[in-house]
Amino acid sequence: MIETRQTARTIAITSGKGGVGKSCITVNLGCELGRTGKRVLIIDADLGLANLDILLNLRPKGTLHDVLHDKCKLADVLLDGPPGVTVLPAGSGIAEHTRLSGDLRLRLPEIVGGILPEFDYVLFDTGAGIAEVVLYATALAQEVLLVATPEPTSFADAYAMMKVMALQQGRERFGLVVNQVHKGQDGREIAHNLQQIADRFLPGQVAHRVGLEFVGEIPADSAMERSVRARTPVVLHEPESAAAGALRALARVVSMQPPRLRGLRVVPERASPIAAAT
Ligand SMILES: Nc1ncnc2c1ncn2[C@@H]1O[C@H](COP(=O)(O)OP(=O)(O)OP(=O)(O)O)[C@@H](O)[C@H]1O
Ligand SMILES: [Mg+2]
Numbered sequence: 001m002i003e004t005r006q007t008a009r010t011i012a013i014t015s016g017k018g019g020v021g022k023s024c025i026t027v028n029l030g031c032e033l034g035r036t037g038k039r040v041l042i043i044d045a046d047l048g049l050a051n052l053d054i055l056l057n058l059r060p061k062g063t064l065h066d067v068l069h070d071k072c073k074l075a076d077v078l079l080d081g082p083p084g085v086t087v088l089p090a091g092s093g094i095a096e097h098t099r100l101s102g103d104l105r106l107r108l109p110e111i112v113g114g115i116l117p118e119f120d121y122v123l124f125d126t127g128a129g130i131a132e133v134v135l136y137a138t139a140l141a142q143e144v145l146l147v148a149t150p151e152p153t154s155f156a157d158a159y160a161m162m163k164v165m166a167l168q169q170g171r172e173r174f175g176l177v178v179n180q181v182h183k184g185q186d187g188r189e190i191a192h193n194l195q196q197i198a199d200r201f202l203p204g205q206v207a208h209r210v211g212l213e214f215v216g217e218i219p220a221d222s223a224m225e226r227s228v229r230a231r232t233p234v235v236l237h238e239p240e241s242a243a244a245g246a247l248r249a250l251a252r253v254v255s256m257q258p259p260r261l262r263g264l265r266v267v268p269e270r271a272s273p274i275a276a277a278t
Pocket of ligand 1: 024046180221222
């Protein structure tokens with residue numbers, strides 16, 4: 001976790017299974033927080049298959065990896081997104097970027113730590129699954145929002161992801177966002193079931209510390225698909241849609257700073273893979 005003396009909240013949006021809606025949720029959450037006057041930095045931390053620039057219709061002038069390799073300065077690659085939102089894009093389609101290189105491990109916390117004071121929220125849109133580079137990106141953030149859909153495979157992978165973060169990073173609190181919920185399904189019940197699985201299957205000494213917080217649910221809504229095609233977040237593209245309403249509610253819940261998700265020991269000092277960056 002990046003240590004910081006100021007108040008920026010750093011939140012990783014992650015998932016076990018791919019394609020569950022992390023990037024859509026990140027950009028819409030960022031938009032909503034920005035709209036309410038917060039200064040938001042969204043980092044494309046899906047380092048192998050970055051695509052936030054597509055969802056926000058931005059033209060990157062460079063990427064995070066260019067900064068890591070000293071090809072350009074951070075200020076040159078930051079992009080203005082929707083009001084209040086700044087975006088740090090990453091590259092896509094370069095296999096090398098999916099490896100947790102020494103450069104990434106050493107320099108990313110330093111680079112991000114340097115600009116934290118300028119923001120109220122830093123959102124990391126990570127890749128999916130338990131690859132080292134994904135876990136590393138989640139370890140940079142104080143808080144984790146796990147995204148899952150009601151499908152059994154997504155549900156199982158969410159548990160697997162939670163288990164690895166709990167065991168490897170000592171992370172104890174997870175927010176859960178259930179996306180693509182159909183009529184008759186209940187996100188809160190899904191969170192409850194996942195918590196029960198964690199209680200039952202995580203090793204005893206870890207299980208009693210790990211807690212899952214239901215943060216919100218977003219309905220399956222074709223407005224979301226249309227907004228992706230229009231390269232405009234759904235809260236801006238179809239603000240009256242059910243998905244947009246749910247995303248606004250999600251942003252409100254996140255901004256209420258539930259103490260159960262804040263200020264927790266995330267990476268034990270000794271095991272921290274990341275040097276303090278302030
Ligand atoms: N609530 C929703 N209703 C309908 N479709 C949705 C919803 N959320 C996401 N989608 C669809 O799912 C697709 C994948 O979403 P997104 O790219 O955000 O997933 P992801 O988890 O970031 O994927 P990856 O793991 O590849 O990074 C989107 O293009 C969108 O069409
Ligand atoms: Mg994504």
